[in-house]
Amino acid sequence: MIPSQRASFDMPREVAYLNCAYMGPLPRAAVEAGVAGARRKARPWELRPADFFAETEVARSLFARIVEADAEGVAIVPAASYGVATAARNVALAPGRRVVTLREQFPSNVYSWRALAADTGAEVVAVDAADLRGATAAVLEALDERTAVAALPNVLWTTGARLDLAAIGARCREVGAALVLDLTQSAGAMVTDFRAIRPDFAVAAAYKWLLGPYALGFLYVAPERRDGRPLEENWLNHAGSEDFARLVDYRDDHQPGARRFDMGERAQFATMPAGIASLEQLLAWGVAEIEATLAAKTAAIGARARAIGLAPIDDDRRGPHFLSLALPPGAPPDLLARLAAEGVHISQRGAALRITPHLYNDDADVDRLMQALGAAL
Numbered sequence: 001m002i003p004s005q006r007a008s009f010d011m012p013r014e015v016a017y018l019n020c021a022y023m024g025p026l027p028r029a030a031v032e033a034g035v036a037g038a039r040r041k042a043r044p045w046e047l048r049p050a051d052f053f054a055e056t057e058v059a060r061s062l063f064a065r066i067v068e069a070d071a072e073g074v075a076i077v078p079a080a081s082y083g084v085a086t087a088a089r090n091v092a093l094a095p096g097r098r099v100v101t102l103r104e105q106f107p108s109n110v111y112s113w114r115a116l117a118a119d120t121g122a123e124v125v126a127v128d129a130a131d132l133r134g135a136t137a138a139v140l141e142a143l144d145e146r147t148a149v150a151a152l153p154n155v156l157w158t159t160g161a162r163l164d165l166a167a168i169g170a171r172c173r174e175v176g177a178a179l180v181l182d183l184t185q186s187a188g189a190m191v192t193d194f195r196a197i198r199p200d201f202a203v204a205a206a207y208k209w210l211l212g213p214y215a216l217g218f219l220y221v222a223p224e225r226r227d228g229r230p231l232e233e234n235w236l237n238h239a240g241s242e243d244f245a246r247l248v249d250y251r252d253d254h255q256p257g258a259r260r261f262d263m264g265e266r267a268q269f270a271t272m273p274a275g276i277a278s279l280e281q282l283l284a285w286g287v288a289e290i291e292a293t294l295a296a297k298t299a300a301i302g303a304r305a306r307a308i309g310l311a312p313i314d315d316d317r318r319g320p321h322f323l324s325l326a327l328p329p330g331a332p333p334d335l336l337a338r339l340a341a342e343g344v345h346i347s348q349r350g351a352a353l354r355i356t357p358h359l360y361n362d363d364a365d366v367d368r369l370m371q372a373l374g375a376a377l
């Protein structure tokens, strides 16, 4: 169990922020790294060609360690949607073929598939994961020889419903489907072993559980996919870009590994150092230790919620960092605003409250949450 890390964050005592699934706060170290990075842009004469490459390589290898993957397979992207669009560019759909998603899945892993399906006469199907007990079984049942792509998360962003991705990956290989994952709601908070799951593509935006900046993300690409088509051709992702004097000796070959899938202007001088500091912080804590600590935090909050009559939903089949509480009938429509007025920040998804703590949360936050819920309900 990791003790409270509140001192590593710029978080006033009167704020109980239990909404990491909405937006993770930057640790202080990441803010400092980002500010120092932004200052470099004020002195461009000090930038060297190597500065366009070195930090992105560091970021690749740090993210690879978070998901137990090889750094050569990591591309730098600006958003989850960019990673999914890259995947969609590299799989073939046809009439009668299917893309399997979850019902109410986050749009970033849906819209590219809807567009590609409309272009090709394929179909996007949405599996109902409402009954968390059956989410993995329902997905496994939907995966058959018609499936071209399984486009899925590890946990559903609304309820935290958890999928067994190793079992789903094995089934995808059996039926010849590509596995395309959006891990924005789990990478950094849950142990994710790509050697066991073997996704074709897996993306994570950095701004939630990776505690990173906005407009940065990572796309993992499987070894057999690393000769695919990038979403865009940019000068940095082409071979030879290290030599600034020869950029117009155009070359059609790309940088090695998954670097060909990097976004344009990937060397973000403020964002990238902040992202690196966040990843270093997560690795210093340890992903398995973070997972165990967040599981204990959500369990403790769930137990106290039960004591005031708010039942956790399907507690045993959710991501360990998610807590979903059924709203009682008659809950005020402005409940979230009332809580926010007391300094308590959580989300509501449908008829449930979504509570997603991190290491900065402590007992005083939970007391504040319980007090505010008790007063408002």
Ligand SMILES: Cc1ncc(COP(=O)(O)O)c(C=O)c1O
Pocket (backbone or CB within 6 Å): 021, 022, 078, 079, 080, 081, 082, 106, 108, 153, 157, 182, 184, 185, 205, 217
């Ligand atoms: C599951 C999931 N994926 C992705 C995102 C963000 O997507 P993008 O990076 O495409 O803006 C969110 C934000 O809520 C999310 O919950």
